[in-house]
Amino acid sequence: MPKAPDFLVHEVEDTVGVVVVETVKKGSNLEGWLMAKDSTLKIKSKDAIPLGHKVALKDIKKGDTIIKYGHDIGKAISDVKKGGHVHVHNVKTKRW
Numbered sequence: 001m002p003k004a005p006d007f008l009v010h011e012v013e014d015t016v017g018v019v020v021v022e023t024v025k026k027g028s029n030l031e032g033w034l035m036a037k038d039s040t041l042k043i044k045s046k047d048a049i050p051l052g053h054k055v056a057l058k059d060i061k062k063g064d065t066i067i068k069y070g071h072d073i074g075k076a077i078s079d080v081k082k083g084g085h086v087h088v089h090n091v092k093t094k095r096w
Helices: none
Strands: 007-009 016-019 029-034 039-044 054-056 065-068 071-076
Parallel strands (some): 007 029
Antiparallel strands (some): 007 016, 016 054
């Protein structure tokens, strides 16, 4: 039986995945499911990441647009390394 994914990614252009397990610790080897291609992604976590929070799928630079589920959800307010925790501490809306 295949292992359940640690994070979910909807679209190829997404820059973050959503963690769907409660056990992501710094240094964890994560497997994610890219739904658009029904394929597996592998990432090593740079941080502990809580359930429902996001993991960076690539290096993100300050000012970059964050794409989740194929949608622009805001911009990075600081650099985030691949495998890093992405949440309100480093992403802000573009509305203000």
